[in-house]
Amino acid sequence: MTRLLELRGVSKSFGGLRAVDDLSFAVEEGHIVGLIGPNGAGKSTVFNLITGVYRPDAGQVLWRGREITGAAPHAVAALGIRRTFQTIRLFGEMTVFENVRAGIHLRARQRWWQGVLGLPAQRREEERLAAETRAVLARLGLADVADKPATGLPYGLQRRVELARTLVAGPALIILDEPAAGLNEAESAALNETIFGIRDQGITVLLVEHDMNVVMNVTDHIVVINFGRKIAEGNAGAIRADPAVVEAYLGRAGDEEAAP
Amino acid sequence: MGTFIQQLINGLTVGGVYALIALGYTMVYGVLRLINFAHGDLCILGAFIGLTVLTGGLGGGHPGAALLALAFIAAIIAIAIAGVLLEIIAYRPLRRADRLAAVVSALGASMLIENGIMLIWGPDVHVFPPDLLPKTSWRVAGAAISFTQLMIILISCALMAALYGFVNHTRFGTAIRAAAIDQDAARLMGINVNRVIGSVFVIGPALGAVGGLFIGVYYREAYFTMGWTYGLSAFIAAILGGIGNIPGAMLGGVLLGLFNAFAAGYVSSSWQDAITFLLLIAILILRPTGLLGERVAEKV
Amino acid sequence: MSATRMGLAGGLAWLLCLAIPALAGSAWVAIFATFAIYAITALSEDIILGRAGIYDMGHAVYLGIGAYATAILNTAFGWPILATIPAAILAAALAGGLLSAPLIRLRGDYLLVATIGFNAIFILVMQNDPGGITGGSDGIAGIDVPALFGWQLASQNALFWLDWGVLGLALLLMRNLDRCEFGRALRYIKQDQLAAATLGVDTRRVKTLAFALGAGLAGLAGSLFAVQLSSVSPSSFVFTESVTLFAIVIVGGPGSIPGVLLGAALMFVVPEIFRDFAQYRYFVFGIAMIAVMVLRPQGLWPRRRAA
Numbered sequence: 001m002t003r004l005l006e007l008r009g010v011s012k013s014f015g016g017l018r019a020v021d022d023l024s025f026a027v028e029e030g031h032i033v034g035l036i037g038p039n040g041a042g043k044s045t046v047f048n049l050i051t052g053v054y055r056p057d058a059g060q061v062l063w064r065g066r067e068i069t070g071a072a073p074h075a076v077a078a079l080g081i082r083r084t085f086q087t088i089r090l091f092g093e094m095t096v097f098e099n100v101r102a103g104i105h106l107r108a109r110q111r112w113w114q115g116v117l118g119l120p121a122q123r124r125e126e127e128r129l130a131a132e133t134r135a136v137l138a139r140l141g142l143a144d145v146a147d148k149p150a151t152g153l154p155y156g157l158q159r160r161v162e163l164a165r166t167l168v169a170g171p172a173l174i175i176l177d178e179p180a181a182g183l184n185e186a187e188s189a190a191l192n193e194t195i196f197g198i199r200d201q202g203i204t205v206l207l208v209e210h211d212m213n214v215v216m217n218v219t220d221h222i223v224v225i226n227f228g229r230k231i232a233e234g235n236a237g238a239i240r241a242d243p244a245v246v247e248a249y250l251g252r253a254g255d256e257e258a259a260p
Numbered sequence: 261m262g263t264f265i266q267q268l269i270n271g272l273t274v275g276g277v278y279a280l281i282a283l284g285y286t287m288v289y290g291v292l293r294l295i296n297f298a299h300g301d302l303c304i305l306g307a308f309i310g311l312t313v314l315t316g317g318l319g320g321g322h323p324g325a326a327l328l329a330l331a332f333i334a335a336i337i338a339i340a341i342a343g344v345l346l347e348i349i350a351y352r353p354l355r356r357a358d359r360l361a362a363v364v365s366a367l368g369a370s371m372l373i374e375n376g377i378m379l380i381w382g383p384d385v386h387v388f389p390p391d392l393l394p395k396t397s398w399r400v401a402g403a404a405i406s407f408t409q410l411m412i413i414l415i416s417c418a419l420m421a422a423l424y425g426f427v428n429h430t431r432f433g434t435a436i437r438a439a440a441i442d443q444d445a446a447r448l449m450g451i452n453v454n455r456v457i458g459s460v461f462v463i464g465p466a467l468g469a470v471g472g473l474f475i476g477v478y479y480r481e482a483y484f485t486m487g488w489t490y491g492l493s494a495f496i497a498a499i500l501g502g503i504g505n506i507p508g509a510m511l512g513g514v515l516l517g518l519f520n521a522f523a524a525g526y527v528s529s530s531w532q533d534a535i536t537f538l539l540l541i542a543i544l545i546l547r548p549t550g551l552l553g554e555r556v557a558e559k560v
Numbered sequence: 561m562s563a564t565r566m567g568l569a570g571g572l573a574w575l576l577c578l579a580i581p582a583l584a585g586s587a588w589v590a591i592f593a594t595f596a597i598y599a600i601t602a603l604s605e606d607i608i609l610g611r612a613g614i615y616d617m618g619h620a621v622y623l624g625i626g627a628y629a630t631a632i633l634n635t636a637f638g639w640p641i642l643a644t645i646p647a648a649i650l651a652a653a654l655a656g657g658l659l660s661a662p663l664i665r666l667r668g669d670y671l672l673v674a675t676i677g678f679n680a681i682f683i684l685v686m687q688n689d690p691g692g693i694t695g696g697s698d699g700i701a702g703i704d705v706p707a708l709f710g711w712q713l714a715s716q717n718a719l720f721w722l723d724w725g726v727l728g729l730a731l732l733l734m735r736n737l738d739r740c741e742f743g744r745a746l747r748y749i750k751q752d753q754l755a756a757a758t759l760g761v762d763t764r765r766v767k768t769l770a771f772a773l774g775a776g777l778a779g780l781a782g783s784l785f786a787v788q789l790s791s792v793s794p795s796s797f798v799f800t801e802s803v804t805l806f807a808i809v810i811v812g813g814p815g816s817i818p819g820v821l822l823g824a825a826l827m828f829v830v831p832e833i834f835r836d837f838a839q840y841r842y843f844v845f846g847i848a849m850i851a852v853m854v855l856r857p858q859g860l861w862p863r864r865r866a867a
Contacts, residue, residue: 053758074758076758082759089752089755091747091748091752092751106759108741110740117733118732118735118736126740293669349854354854354857358857361853361857363672363810364849365850367807367849369850371803372847372850374846375843376843379840488799492676503669530684537677537678537680537684545663
């Protein structure tokens with residue numbers, strides 16, 4: 001097993017608040033890794049630190065053993081890391097097809113002036129990338145809604161569009177920020193299958209999720225954080241039995257489900 | 261030393277006027293996140309209305325303090341009404357629309373008012389009556405301060421102090437500050453946001469009308485494109501102090517007035533404006549939130 | 561109507577317009593030649609404002625740089641007009657790229673104000689006549705007519721066809737922009753910069769390119785502008801012109817080619833029909849800008865959206 005992604009002692013503060021505190025963990029290639037923790041534990045901040053939205057105050061982020069700490073978001077994307085957002089961020093003025101097509105951006109080899117001049121090689125590439133986009137849409141069952149405005153779709157479908165947008169890039173690692181949020185039970189169950197399907201394509205998955213059903217059933221490895229610090233790490237069985245985790249969760253289980 | 265004090269006096273006079281006008285920009289930006297491009301034109305419309313009262317009154321008799329006061333009151337009332345109408349017609353329908361639509365509406369309102377002035381009063385420069393104010397001036401440390409300058413500085417300071425007190429020490433002032441930080445939260449707290457926005461379009465233009473008329477009285481002239489020239493300076497002052505920040509607009513106005521006055525002593529006047537704009541761009545790039553920081557919450 | 565049929569209709573309309581000199585009097589030929597120049601400029605503003613969503617309110621600067629480049633190179637250095645055109649494009653594109661570098665980090669309104677500032681500085685510099693090359697407030701007169709293989713494009717009709725030929729090229733360029741990765745990246749950035757970046761769009765680079773491309777196209781229009789008037793002066797590139805270009809894009813429909821052309825026609829052709837009421841022009845514009853935004857905030861002819 002190789003370490004695809006590794007965080008070493010990463011910290012980030014906002015104002016006086018330590019959102020992430022000396023956090024270290026690794027994501028093995030081919031695994032599905034879950035990052036869990038109570039609300040406000042700093043999970044989304046961790047994602048933002050990995051994907052270059054925030055720059056860590058301290059510590060290192062490594063990709064295949066090479067340091068990428070503080071790389072810009074587009075540079076992180078170029079490594080083959082794709083993410084979804086907790087609050088879905090689809091392009092509101094675009095169709096489902098156009099949204100998913102956006103995910104293929106880095107695989108376009110055309111230069112800007114070739115596009116502006118409309119040269120034949122560029123036109124051929126356009127057709128090829130459009131066909132690949134349609135193939136991904138078909139695979140995720142989105143072919144029927146391809147020409148609909150993306151943000152007009154039901155929530156579950158929007159999540160799937162966002163997922164399709166990451167998959168079309170052919171990434172090495174997909175980071176899912178609460179993929180089950182807002183899904184009904186049937187959709188949530190289907191999501192498990194989708195995540196396994198992604199892993200079976202050879203894509204590593206790192207996910208933040210509140211839905212314990214999803215987390216416990218799909219992950220190979222779980223990292224638990226609270227107040228920005230890692231409090232436990234291991235497989236689903238070990239995490240379930242870990243007293244620190246039980247305390248962090250059960251002590252405040254009541255407010256956990258209702259939160260966004 | 262004498263010239264230094266003189267430039268200080270000149271700078272404070274112009275700075276006070278800038279500050280009065282800048283407050284209108286900053287208050288509207290605070291609650292609506294909108295650059296009210298029409299504000300400078302409203303202020304100059306105030307100058308024209310005041311001028312009309314003055315010249316009309318002059319025909320009837322001797323100019324006096326009462327006539328001047330009447331001119332100011334007429335300008336304040338007319339421009340406050342115009343400000344409210346502007347908000348209702350051009351901005352309120354666009355509150356939920358794309359920001360650019362409101363920007364273009366504001367630009368349209370600016371064109372409308374500026375050219376409205378031109379159509380009513382003509383394209384020529386209007387000269388203010390010469391004997392409006394006493395010609396008295398006092399000598400201060402080798403410099404002269406005229407009656408007009410003293411009046412502008414004192415009234416500007418008094419108005420700003422009153423506004424500062426109103427915004428910081430009354431319930432309604434607190435509502436204005438709350439709406440500037442987060443409109444939705446303010447609404448949930450029971451604040452009538454529409455009233456707050458309406459009030460900002462009364463207070464800002466009213467202060468601006470005084471500023472506009474001060475410009476007319478001080479430079480003794482008014483012309484229809486003046487709103488653009490002085491409006492932009494006042495707007496730069498608002499940014500200098502941190503847009504949306506009320507004390508910032510006051511500080512920014514005074515600093516810009518002083519900056520202009522002192523720059524005039526060392527740089528040829530044809531390059532002076534260019535330096536003001538370079539200052540603006542430098543501030544935007546180096547410290548976009550202004551000297552005192554913007555009081556505008558941004559949603560992430 | 562599908563995009564292809566729309567394009568065909570547009571191409572046909574363009575061909576028909578080429579016949580204007582044969583059908584209309586010389587006054588109309590001049591008006592439509594001017595329209596072509598401003599339409600190119602408005603399209604170039606659309607690249608920056610309408611597509612990339614960058615609040616550029618100083619676009620007249622790039623029109624001015626192109627016009628002054630042609631004027632100076634032709635009158636002071638004796639370059640033939642056609643040779644000045646690439647220089648005009650390059651100078652404007654370079655200015656756009658360089659000015660944008662510090663600006664694109666700024667948030668919407670601040671960028672808008674900074675571009676207003678650059679416009680004001682540009683005018684002041686031109687008026688102050690640095691090194692005696694810009695002619696101060698009077699500007700530069702006596703610009704040559706273009707010559708092609710010894711054939712002088714002296715007649716008004718010849719200039720009309722030159723302007724409309726370039727407009728045709730600009731329209732092709734805008735159409736291609738809709739169909740290429742670079743053009744799409746602009747729209748991603750406009751709608752959600754963070755999402756675009758996480759998809760791999762180098763937002764800084766793409767925005768700088770948009771600025772340079774938009775400025776370069778405006779520089780080309782500026783060159784034509786100088787030739788059309790045979791003179792340039794600062795008053796043609798003042799802030800009001802930038803506001804007009806900004807308004808054309810937003811009133812017409814950002815990112816919509818027919819919308820921007822319609823906007824340009826409303827601002828530059830319609831006033832010619834009502835010449836007797838010239839003094840009301842900007843007064844009416846002001847009312848129209850408010851009315852259109854209140855009634856149709858998405859613009860008169862918005863970009864085609866998904867079904």
